[in-house]
Each structure stands twice: as C-alpha cells, then as structure tokens.
Amino acid sequence: MPYDPGPDVVEVVRAPKGGPVRGTYRAFGETLRGMKTVMGRWVEGTHTYQYPEEKTPVYPRFRGRHKLHRFEDTGLEKCVGCSLCAAACPADCIRVVAAENTPDNRVSAGERYAAVYEINMSRCIFCGYCEVACPFDAITMGHDYELSDYNRSDLIFTKEMLLAEPLERTPLRSLGE
Amino acid sequence: MTVLAEVGYYEPWWIQLLKALAIFAVVFQLVPVVLLAERKLLGRFQHRYGPNRVGPYGALQPMADIGKLLFKEQFRPNNSIGWMFALAPAISMFTAVATLAIVPFSNTVDIFGTQVGLYGVDPSIGILYAFAFGGIAFYGLVLGGWASGGKYAFLGSMRAAAQLISYEIAQGLAAVGVVMMAGSLSLTEIVGYQEDHLWMIVPQFVGFVIFLVAGFAETNRPPFDLPEADAELVQGYSTEYGGGRFAAYYAAEYLNIIVVSALTTTLFLGGWDIPFVDPPTWVDPIVVLVKALALVFFFIWVRATLPRLRYDQLMALGWKVFLPVATLNALVTASLVVAT
Numbered sequence: 001m002p003y004d005p006g007p008d009v010v011e012v013v014r015a016p017k018g019g020p021v022r023g024t025y026r027a028f029g030e031t032l033r034g035m036k037t038v039m040g041r042w043v044e045g046t047h048t049y050q051y052p053e054e055k056t057p058v059y060p061r062f063r064g065r066h067k068l069h070r071f072e073d074t075g076l077e078k079c080v081g082c083s084l085c086a087a088a089c090p091a092d093c094i095r096v097v098a099a100e101n102t103p104d105n106r107v108s109a110g111e112r113y114a115a116v117y118e119i120n121m122s123r124c125i126f127c128g129y130c131e132v133a134c135p136f137d138a139i140t141m142g143h144d145y146e147l148s149d150y151n152r153s154d155l156i157f158t159k160e161m162l163l164a165e166p167l168e169r170t171p172l173r174s175l176g177e
Numbered sequence: 178m179t180v181l182a183e184v185g186y187y188e189p190w191w192i193q194l195l196k197a198l199a200i201f202a203v204v205f206q207l208v209p210v211v212l213l214a215e216r217k218l219l220g221r222f223q224h225r226y227g228p229n230r231v232g233p234y235g236a237l238q239p240m241a242d243i244g245k246l247l248f249k250e251q252f253r254p255n256n257s258i259g260w261m262f263a264l265a266p267a268i269s270m271f272t273a274v275a276t277l278a279i280v281p282f283s284n285t286v287d288i289f290g291t292q293v294g295l296y297g298v299d300p301s302i303g304i305l306y307a308f309a310f311g312g313i314a315f316y317g318l319v320l321g322g323w324a325s326g327g328k329y330a331f332l333g334s335m336r337a338a339a340q341l342i343s344y345e346i347a348q349g350l351a352a353v354g355v356v357m358m359a360g361s362l363s364l365t366e367i368v369g370y371q372e373d374h375l376w377m378i379v380p381q382f383v384g385f386v387i388f389l390v391a392g393f394a395e396t397n398r399p400p401f402d403l404p405e406a407d408a409e410l411v412q413g414y415s416t417e418y419g420g421g422r423f424a425a426y427y428a429a430e431y432l433n434i435i436v437v438s439a440l441t442t443t444l445f446l447g448g449w450d451i452p453f454v455d456p457p458t459w460v461d462p463i464v465v466l467v468k469a470l471a472l473v474f475f476f477i478w479v480r481a482t483l484p485r486l487r488y489d490q491l492m493a494l495g496w497k498v499f500l501p502v503a504t505l506n507a508l509v510t511a512s513l514v515v516a517t
Contacts, residue, residue: 031483034482041224
C-alpha cells in the first residue's frame with residue numbers, strides 16, 4: 001500500500017512547461033516586460049538628495065554633535081563640572097576638569113564650573129548617555145552630523161566649540177515626512 | 178589581375194580624404210556623447226541622476242574621464258607580451274573606425290558641381306566588409322587577453338572567441354535575407370531598395386531581431402558582456418589594461434555600438450529614408466544619425482534591464498535558437514524571392 005501523506009500536502013507550483021518555442025516566446029515576453037519596468041523607473045523620477053547642497057533631513061530626536069548650554073537670561077553656563085557625563089560615557093570620551101567659582105570670576109550658576117570640558121568626537125559613539133546623565137540639562141545632542149576632519153586632534157571638541165552657537169547645517173524633518 | 182571587390186572610386190583623392198576626415202570627426206565626436214548618455218540614462222533607470230558635477234549637467238564628464246585616463250601610468254605586467262599588449266587596443270580601435278567607412282549617410286550628392294558619395298567607401302562586397310572587420314575586431318580582444326599574461330584576461334579572450342563563432346554565423350545569415358531581397362550587397366543599393374519598397378524591418382523582422390541581438394554580442398554589450406563580465410572575470414580581456422590603452426578599448430567599444438547601430442539602421446530601418454516625405458539631401462546624414470542614436474538608446478535600455486547570460490545559455494541561444502531560425506529565415510526568403 002502506498003504511503004498516504006494525509007491532508008498536509010503542499011501543492012508544488014511547477015515551473016512553466018519547457019519546449020523551445022514556448023521557452024523562446026516566454027523569454028522574449030519577459031524581456032519586454034522587464035524593459036517596461038525599467039522605463040517605468042525613469043518615468044518615476046529620481047529619489048536622490050544632491051548631498052552637499054541638499055542635506056538629508058533628520059528627526060527631532062536625532063543624536064548628532066553635542067551642544068553645551070548657557071542660561072538665556074544671565075548668560076551663565078549650565079554645566080557645574082560634576083563629571084556625571086564623563087562617568088556615564090561608555091566610550092570614555094569626555095574629560096571634565098572642575099574649578100571653583102569665585103565672586104569676581106563667575107562662570108556657572110553652581111558652586112563649581114568646568115574649567116576644561118572636552119569631547120573626543122573620534123571616540124564618541126553618539127549614545128546620548130551624557131545627555132541623560134546630566135542633572136542640569138547642560139549638555140544635549142544636536143543635529144549636526146557633518147563632523148569629518150583631516151586630523152584626529154581636530155576632532156577633540158573643546159568647551160568653547162561646544163558652547164558656540166552650532167552651525168545649523170542640518171535641516172529638520174517636517175511632520176509626517 | 179582578379180578584381181575581388183569593385184570599390185568604384187570616381188572621386189578625386191582630395192575629396193576622398195576630406196570626406197573620410199569629416200565622417201571620422203563627426204562620428205568620433207559621438208563617442209563621448211554616447212558615453213555620457215549611457216551613464217546618465219543608467220542613472221535615470223536606477224532612480225538617480227548620473228554624473229552631474231563636471232560642467233553643466235555633467236556634460237564635461239567624458240572629457241574629465243579621458244583626461245584622467247591619459248595621464249595615468251601606462252602599466253604593463255611583467256609576464257605580458259609587450260608588442261602584442263600594445264598592438265591589441267590599436268586593432269580594436271582600427272577595426273571600429275574601418276567599419277565606419279561603409280556606413281552610407283546619403284547617396285551620391287552634388288556638392289559645388291562635384292559628385293560626392295556621402296560614405297567612406299561603397300565596395301561591391303558591401304556588408305561583407307563589415308563582417309570581415311567584425312571578425313578582425315575580435316583579434317583585438319583575443320590578443321589583448323592573451324598578451325596580458327593573466328588568467329582572467331585569458332578567460333575573457335577565450336569567451337570572446339567562443340562568442341564570435343556562435344554569433345557571426347547567425348548575424349551573417351540574418352543579413353543574407355536582406356541582401357537577397359535587395360539583390361545587392363552594396364549598402365547604398367540596399368537603402369535604395371528600401372526607399373522604393375518597405376523598410377526591411379517589416380518583411381525581415383526575424384532577421385532584424387537576430388541581427389540586433391547578434392549586434393549586442395558583437396559589441397560585447399550586456400546581456401552578452403561575457404568577455405568583460407566584471408562580476409566573475411574582474412574586467413575580462415582588459416583586466417591588465419589602464420591609462421591610454423584602456424581608453425582605446427573603451428572608445429572602441431562605444432564606437433562599435435554606434436557603428437552597429439548605423440549598420441542596423443542601414444540594413445533594416447531604411448538608412449536615410451523617411452517614408453512619405455522627400456526632404457532635401459542635406460537632411461539625409463542627420464536622419465541616419467538620429468536613427469542610429471535611437472538604436473544606441475535601445476542598447477543602453479537593454480543594458481539597464483537584462484542580467485548577463487550564463488556561458489551555456491549564450492551558447493544554447495546562439496546555436497540552438499538563432500542559427501536555425503536565421504537559416505530558416507534565409508531559406509524562406511530565398512523561396513519567396515524566387516517565387517515572386
């Protein structure tokens with residue numbers, strides 16, 4: 001008695017029947033169909049960004065180059081040199097050296113301020129943990145992603161560079177884009 | 178002395194020289210244009226722009242490429258055969274330019290009281306001249322691959338040789354139908370026949386398809402670019418070439434595309450003929466060039482569409498499909514020509 005596989009039979013979709021005439025006809029038909037598809041791609045138009053002139057827009061929560069912030073009213077730095085960001089950094093790319101504020105040299109709002117604040121961008125993995133760790137929202141991730149440079153030493157961003165108004169080089173994605 | 182081919186020179190030598198220079202200059206200008214058009218069109222077919230940085234709309238890209246190639250080092254592998262390595266691209270270039278000579282742009286015209294045929298030569302063997310130089314053109318590929326002394330180049334050249342013998346026969350037999358209907362090998366007379374009757378593409382449609390597909394194979398264009406086959410053979414016969422010699426191969430390939438398009442135009446699309454319209458003579462070369470460039474567009478379109486055939490598929494197509502069909506086409510045409 002032959003083996004009965006029961007109801008679990010998968011119907012095999014067979015390849016088209018062979019034969020030189022049918023095969024040739026099929027080959028030419030499919031060729032024409034393919035050529036129509038390709039021409040359709042031309043009609044559809046291009047999907048490219050002309051990059052250096054036209055930047056790829058980013059989402060609002062995009063994690064790009066860091067920014068250090070000041071209080072808008074007093075102009076004092078928000079960073080108090082607590083080094084929590086440096087402790088949170090998994091790539092260990094942040095270096096903070098704190099110093100005491102004095103009445104005649106008041107840099108930040110707290111007791112201390114960051115005398116040295118450096119981020120090594122060639123090490124940074126843009127995870128955003130520094131932003132999360134900061135108790136004063138002094139450091140946030142910006143939208144710049146054009147960070148390449150010719151020297152590794154130029155990629156160590158100092159406090160002045162991070163505090164400076166960033167060049168808004170990156171467009172923001174509009175809603176629903 | 179036996180005259181093997183009646184060339185029929187009746188023009189003074191300086192006119193022959195001038196028209197040779199003019200035809201070469203005009204058609205050779207088309208090579209960078211076709212090169213750029215291919216890259217732009219391939220871009221459009223793939224949702225991108227193609228070159229658009231050098232010059233307005235990227236128009237100077239071919240010039241930049243040529244400049245780059247000419248200033249590159251003329252590298253030659255240690256185990257290559259020097260003179261053959263240098264000769265092979267020259268053969269490719271030479272045959273491409275030589276085949277151009279028989280493309281007729283118009284019939285004999287009257288320029289300032291002088292009878293001038295607007296073609297390089299009009300030999301009595303006509304289309305056979307093109308096949309002869311098409312055969313020699315493969316020496317450029319085969320010798321280049323052989324002389325390079327590398328296995329990829331060698332494999333590429335062997336494929337070129339195999340491709341030649343599988344497609345030249347079918348192409349020749351496809352052209353036989355046209356020759357029998359027109360009753361002449363001369364290309365100007367074939368066009369003359371098409372002016373009086375239908376374009377050959379209508380009665381000889383099968384021959385047209387075979388001739389065109391064999392033309393793809395002859396110019397090593399995708400889907401028949403097995404001698405180059407970048408994916409499996411690096412760059413095939415031109416693997417070891419660089420700089421000016423590679424530029425020669427490259428230019429020869431594009432010139433071959435233009436020449437094959439012009440020949441197909443002449444044989445099947447009525448040459449300089451526009452049906453139901455009788456334009457002045459100076460329009461004729463433009464008509465030929467426009468038809469040829471339309472075919473060049475078709476070449477690029479096919480390149481963007483079809484993947485490369487496998488080696489055995491190529492052989493099967495050439496020997497099992499095109500050769501019998503072309504033979505049948507020639508036989509049927511012969512019977513009909515005799516019967517009517």
